[in-house]
Amino acid sequence: MNDEIATNRKALRDYQILERYEAGVELRGTEVKSIRQGRLNISDAFARVERGQVWLYNLDIQAYDKANGFTQHEPRRTRRLLLHKREILKLYGETQQKGLSLPVLRAYWKESHVKIEIGVGRGRDKGDQREAVKEKEAKREAQRIVARFNERGRS
Incomplete structure (x- = not known):
């Protein structure tokens, strides 16, 4: 059962998607609660392979209403994507080609986990x-x- 959280229709228009990958996201507790409230924006989000890891940039998760100042998260912080090592190496090789990037296509629930679908895309x-x-x-x-x-x- 995949419950759609958000879809990035802008990325599907602006990029020719060559390949798709499913990745988990490393989140904090208030981020998950905020996503459950529907406060996720993926329109400008993209991924990069750096230091042997895949990092997610510009994923905007708004602040959770009921959290205090100490447990609150930063809305646009860089988050780590959870992928297998062979997938990371493959993504690294693909992004070294000129004109290929990793836009975020959609976010969804898979059981109780938030998953992000990234695509290897060539800009149109x-x-x-x-x-x-x-x-x-x-x-x-x-x-x-x-x-x-x-x-x-x-x-």
Whole structure:
């Protein structure tokens, strides 16, 4: 059962996603409680491989209402992603290529854990973005025509 927390539609528009990875996130208690309240923003979030670890930047988890000042977390702190070593090495190799980056695609619950889906993406320019939208609309229209044709065949 995957419960969607947030989706980064901007990343899906701006990047051509070549590969996807699921990663756990190292969180503090107030961060988890704040996510349960729906206070997560992943629109500018991205990952980087540094010092043999994968780090998550710009993931915005707003402050938890009921926490006191001592237990409160910093909203945009750098968080560690939990991946297998072979996945980290593969991501490191892929990000060394020119033009590839690791945008955050979505955040979701898997059982009682928060998971982040990151993608290996190549940035699109404006022309490519328009082309992708046109292809998507053409595919959607073709599906509608097929559905209408199938409905007429049943009656």
